[in-house]
Each structure stands twice: as structure tokens, then as C-alpha cells.
Amino acid sequence: MISICLRWIAVGAALSCLLAACSDPAPVFHPDQNPQRLSAWNLFSLSDSELIPSQASLVFLPANQLFTDYAQKLRTLWIPAGSQAQLVDGEIDFPVGTVLSKTFYYPTDAEGNLLQRDETAEQSINLQHSKLIETRLLVRRETGWDAFPYVWNEDATEAFLRVAGTSTAISLKSDTGDLDFVYFVPNENQCAGCHVTSHPDGGLHPLGAIASQLNWKNPKFYTDDLEIQTEMFVARGWLNRAPIKLEPVSWGDSEADIEERALSYLNIHCGHCHNPEGAADTSSLILDGSHSQLINMGVCKTPVAAGGGSGDRLYSIVPGAPEQSILLYRMQSVEPDEMMPELGRSLVHSEGIALISDWISQLPGSCL
Amino acid sequence: MNIYAMNSLAVLVSCGLLSACGQDEPAAPTLSFEEALQLQLIEAEPGDIIQIPAGIHAMTRSLSLNVPGITIRGEGIDTSILSFRNQLQGAEGLLVSADDFVLEDLAIEDTVGDALKINESTNITIRNVRTEWTSGALTNNGAYGIYPVQSSNILIDGAVAIGASDAGIYVGQSTQIIVRNSRAEYNVAGIEIENSTFADVHNNVAVNNTGGILVFDLPNLPVQGGRNTRVFDNQIGNNNTANFAPQGNIVGTVPAGTGLMVLANDNIEIFGNTFENNATTHVIIVSYFITERPFDDPQYDPFPESIFIHDNQFSGGGSSPDSEPLKALQAATGQAIPDVVWDGILVPGTLPQQVLCLADNGDASFVNLDAGNGFATPTFDKSVHACSLPKLSVITLSSAVK
Numbered sequence: 001m002i003s004i005c006l007r008w009i010a011v012g013a014a015l016s017c018l019l020a021a022c023s024d025p026a027p028v029f030h031p032d033q034n035p036q037r038l039s040a041w042n043l044f045s046l047s048d049s050e051l052i053p054s055q056a057s058l059v060f061l062p063a064n065q066l067f068t069d070y071a072q073k074l075r076t077l078w079i080p081a082g083s084q085a086q087l088v089d090g091e092i093d094f095p096v097g098t099v100l101s102k103t104f105y106y107p108t109d110a111e112g113n114l115l116q117r118d119e120t121a122e123q124s125i126n127l128q129h130s131k132l133i134e135t136r137l138l139v140r141r142e143t144g145w146d147a148f149p150y151v152w153n154e155d156a157t158e159a160f161l162r163v164a165g166t167s168t169a170i171s172l173k174s175d176t177g178d179l180d181f182v183y184f185v186p187n188e189n190q191c192a193g194c195h196v197t198s199h200p201d202g203g204l205h206p207l208g209a210i211a212s213q214l215n216w217k218n219p220k221f222y223t224d225d226l227e228i229q230t231e232m233f234v235a236r237g238w239l240n241r242a243p244i245k246l247e248p249v250s251w252g253d254s255e256a257d258i259e260e261r262a263l264s265y266l267n268i269h270c271g272h273c274h275n276p277e278g279a280a281d282t283s284s285l286i287l288d289g290s291h292s293q294l295i296n297m298g299v300c301k302t303p304v305a306a307g308g309g310s311g312d313r314l315y316s317i318v319p320g321a322p323e324q325s326i327l328l329y330r331m332q333s334v335e336p337d338e339m340m341p342e343l344g345r346s347l348v349h350s351e352g353i354a355l356i357s358d359w360i361s362q363l364p365g366s367c368l
Numbered sequence: 369m370n371i372y373a374m375n376s377l378a379v380l381v382s383c384g385l386l387s388a389c390g391q392d393e394p395a396a397p398t399l400s401f402e403e404a405l406q407l408q409l410i411e412a413e414p415g416d417i418i419q420i421p422a423g424i425h426a427m428t429r430s431l432s433l434n435v436p437g438i439t440i441r442g443e444g445i446d447t448s449i450l451s452f453r454n455q456l457q458g459a460e461g462l463l464v465s466a467d468d469f470v471l472e473d474l475a476i477e478d479t480v481g482d483a484l485k486i487n488e489s490t491n492i493t494i495r496n497v498r499t500e501w502t503s504g505a506l507t508n509n510g511a512y513g514i515y516p517v518q519s520s521n522i523l524i525d526g527a528v529a530i531g532a533s534d535a536g537i538y539v540g541q542s543t544q545i546i547v548r549n550s551r552a553e554y555n556v557a558g559i560e561i562e563n564s565t566f567a568d569v570h571n572n573v574a575v576n577n578t579g580g581i582l583v584f585d586l587p588n589l590p591v592q593g594g595r596n597t598r599v600f601d602n603q604i605g606n607n608n609t610a611n612f613a614p615q616g617n618i619v620g621t622v623p624a625g626t627g628l629m630v631l632a633n634d635n636i637e638i639f640g641n642t643f644e645n646n647a648t649t650h651v652i653i654v655s656y657f658i659t660e661r662p663f664d665d666p667q668y669d670p671f672p673e674s675i676f677i678h679d680n681q682f683s684g685g686g687s688s689p690d691s692e693p694l695k696a697l698q699a700a701t702g703q704a705i706p707d708v709v710w711d712g713i714l715v716p717g718t719l720p721q722q723v724l725c726l727a728d729n730g731d732a733s734f735v736n737l738d739a740g741n742g743f744a745t746p747t748f749d750k751s752v753h754a755c756s757l758p759k760l761s762v763i764t765l766s767s768a769v770k
Contacts (some may be wrong), residue, residue, distance in 0.1 A: 313616055
């Protein structure tokens, strides 16, 4: 493989060295520089046909995934050789040098149209049948986590750091017609808008690569004995011991209890702000599962600063009446000042709406 | 440039980098004005001054700042305009979560949501800033113009807030606050101090709103116990714009024609204000019970206490109340609604003069609505409230506020 590449260089070939065939070097941790090009991190090998994570990385899948306009996501974790994450108070404390990546892409048909699909959770991306949008990095440095949004160029030959984010018009073919929308790549402050989960703390934190979301068997990737992902980390020497928590309920698991599914959904989509120390604690609507008082979960709770986001409805959740519940209104809206979550989507998430609607429908009680 | 050079070098060594085996490195993208400004806000260092040049700058996404010690400065309140008329993303125009912040001499127009939100920050100056929805008082305007929340040491000076569908200037869950020399017009609430402590609201003009100035304390919020606000030397008039707040929001319950409303706050001093032609009433003091909203919050004090109203001037007003009990009162008396209205609901076992003292307000009229008994026996005798309370202290902000 290396020889192929060397030959290309030797002949001074200009156009497209088959990089995938070059080698599979380990990723590179940049302790303080912010490379303008994604390639500087060495996270992937890339050819005309495929984006493949470095073999030194591990592809992972959290039990609950955030909805992002039906984008497919390829997630990787890499911890430098000789470093190890520690389990502290049940949470994974990743070492300096850890790089988490998430690549957003859409499947395409033969004509190049982008397609709406359920999350397929592939371990590499076939570029003949996909369009790359962006790759976001979370990098653990001495000072804490830093977030970097890289945006792929049209030819899918490189992704560039876009600190201020960007946007792109997308038309997505679905079973029910075309979904036309503007896809937003977050700027770094918007990254912090979700990943700073505690305002007093102020630091960024992973949202998917956390103990409660990783401590599950991932049937899509792995079939050997070490199915629980955290145990795979331990087997790699990346984690000192696995958490003992029970496996999390996935909101998409139709076999599971509807309340647990709904709370899992609200936690992953809302809990990063709507927690007792998060940006949305000003509203007292607490959706990360840490609050047992019904009013703080929105049941019969009047809005505080919702403005038009109230949708002329009186309470966040009206038991038995999703059509009267502000929570559902805000999930159904695509107006920037009304929609929830505020960031991360331009489309409505029909499957999530159906779940939360079903859950509210079967809640007992009333608000009068 | 260094990064490019390093890339090339690394390629020669390992050929492992995905971009650059060949000579044609993919070209880097160029940035719009909007992206360049957001980049400046992200990469700013404490002490930086970010200039907004004169002109109308079209924004499609929220701007945000997380770096402390930054000044954003335009060239004038009508000169440097950030226009969000075509905004596609973000619930605010500018979102700030950063201490030691100064915003001055610019305008934020036509945001889809709040114009300026400042969350959990200390030492904040908003000076000569205008927030406006330019199409008039519309329900689908954003909720708040200038909106500091869970913050402290806040100076709002020389601001102009027009058209908010909730409050033009809204300070929530905060402490150590001065709002002065500002103008709030055609909002649902002109200026609102909510669940906050230690505020001076003075020398402002609050006209043509639904309610001119509101001082509220609401239940089930992480910061409550609203108290110690002085409202003085303001001009509060013609706040008769029909309420255009979306339903469900507490300000949606404010009657059009309200000059100043105090809800469930304690230790409020109201003096030296000029009230004119507020068609429901000039001053209304109410408990949370008047909202008829249920609440379940043992920490919450729904009663107003120690409200001292003195040395104000009242003229006109009360002629066209936008409230069923007040309409009934008007029908029963054949008179305009009095200048000062109290719902009459008080902590059991306490006296009316512990709630409200009136002094030196000329011939201002008064009514106790007896709301606790279904408005059965309103009384108009203000001698019960002829008392005075200790004057509240002047608010002095931290010397770090610029």
C-alpha cells in the first residue's frame, strides 16, 4: 500500500493520490493549534469512493441520538496510545489528547439526490452513494474540551474549519415528497450552546460519549462477547473500568416502556440546556430526568419567557392533550424563535413528535 | 500560512494526510460579513473593542458572544444597524453569556425572537442601543428587546425599545440593576423588572405600551423574592396599546391602559413620576392571586408588601378600563377608575398600611377593590394608607460596570 503512494509521489501525480491506499497512520492530537483542514488530524483515510476512520479509532454509537435533519452520523473516538480514561463518579473522564469526531452526511441515489433515511450507523462512508456535509470534533485539551466544526468541500476532498459555521440549502427526497431546508453548521459558540451543560462550570462536555449513553450493547456494529461499548473501551485499555449502570433505554426502542422512551428522548434533545444548571434553567423546565416534580417537567407549568413559542397554549404539558401542550407545539414549529431545540434542526422530527404526543396522551390528570 | 506549510511537509513524510498528495490543494472558503463578524466575536480577546460600521447589516443567524471583557460599539443608535429581517436561525439577535460586557451605539432590528439576550453575566452596560420591530406592534414580533436574565450589575442607559410582543426592556432573575434615560414604546410591557432585587428605574419614558412599567414576582422560578425596586422620575403615559402578547404569557393578562403594575413584590418605592392618560389606571398593586393562575410553590410569596407611593403627579386616565372588574367598578360609580388601584388581598393578620402607603400625591384617588371577596365592597378611602415607609437606598453598581 505504501509503495503505491510513493510511486504516485515519485511520478509527481497531480490530481488524486489514492489516499486510502497510502497507509493508516494514527490520528494526530493538536494540543493548541486549530488546524484549518480536517486532514491535519489524520482521523480518516479518504479515497474517491470511501471515507474510512483510522483503525486506531473506534466507531461508536450512543444509545440515544440527537435528531439533526435526518443526517446520518459516523462517530469516532480516539485516545492516544498510553493514555486512559478514568471512571470518576460513574462518568467517563477522558484524558488529554482524546478526539471525538462526528461526520454528518446524507445517502444519495443514482442521480445524486439526497435521501431521507433512518440512521443506518455505518462504520465507514461510501462516497459513491453519500454526500458529506460536515465533521465536528470535540478535542480534550489541557484546558478542557474544544469544539471545531469542519465543513466538507463540494468534491469531498477536504473539510475546512468554519469557526463561524455556515449554511447550505438542501433538498431531501423522502417517501412523502421533497424536504427543502437550510442546513446549518453550528458556529463554535453554538457548539457551546449545547455542549456547555452547566453554566456555573462553563466548560464543554460530550453529550453522546458519556457513560449513560455508551453503556449499552450496540447490535449494529459488534457481535463478539464485548458488546457493551464501555467494555470495549476497557478491553482496548482506553478506560480503567466499565460503569455499572444499567443499560440506557433508547427512545427509538419500540419494545421499551413509553414513559422511559419519552424521557430518554427529552433528555437527549433538551436536557443539555433544560437541566438545573443549564442555560434554560431560567425557565424552570427541567427535562434531563433530574427533577421529579411534575411541574418542573412541564406538567401544567405556565411559560416564563416563551413569547410566541407558547403557540397561544397555556401550559407546557397538558396531561392527555398533546394538542394543548406548548412542549409539543415547540417541537412541531420550525420558526427560529419558537422551535425546540433551538439549534440542530431545520425540519420537524416526525418520529419524535409521535413519541412525545403518545406519551402526553396517556398521562393522567388535567390542569384545571 | 504556517499551517499550510506544515501540511505540505507532513504529506511528503507520511502521505497520510487526506488532502494533499497532489499539487492542487482544495481551496479554502471565503467568509461573508456576517460570518466574519461572528468569527470576530468568537476569537475576541478580553479588552477587545469590536466595531460595527455605519450601515444596515443583514444577518441571517443569531450572533453570540462568550468572551468576557468585550465592547461591541457601533457608530450610532440610528447609524449602525444589525437587521435580522431575513433571519433564518437562532432565537435571538445577539446572545451574550460573558462578564464585563459593553454594547453601545447601535440598533438591533426585526429579530424573529429576542433582540438582545444576556444570560448569567456580571457587569453589563447597554448604552444608546435601540431594539426595534419596525413593522409596529405585532403579535409575531419577538418577545423581548433588551433581556438580561440571571445577571448582576446591569446598567441600561439611553436605550430605545420598540415593538416587543412581551417587554421592551426586561430584566429577569437579576440583581443590582439601573434602567435610566431610556424610552420604551409600543411594547406590551415597556419596562419590566421580574423576579429581581435592587433595581433603580428612573428618568425613563414609557409611553404607548400596553403597560408602561411592570414590577413582577412569579412562582416556580429558580430566582424569586422580587423586592427593593425604586421607580422614580419617569414619564409614564398613554399606555393604551391593545395587548398583543401571545396567549399563555403572563403579560398577556396585563390590561391595556396600565401605567405601572406591581405584582407580588415587596419594598417598592414609587415617586416623582408623571402619569398621564393611562386608560385603565395609572398604578395598580396586585397579588399573584389576581392572575387566577394556580401555583404550587411553598417558597413563593404571592403578596405585595411595603409599597410606598409618594410625590407623583397624575392626570387623565382611568376612563376606559380594559379589565372586567374595573369595567364593573366604572359602571357602578360612573367615575373614572382611580389613579391608584389595590386588589386588597393581603397576608392574613396584617394591615392595609403594611401593604401600601400613599403620601403627597396631590389629589390622587384610590380604590381597594376587595378582590379577595369577589370585588364585593370596593372602598375609596385613602386615609387608611396615609403613612410613610423608609426610603430605599440608591442603587450603586459595581465599579467594574463601565
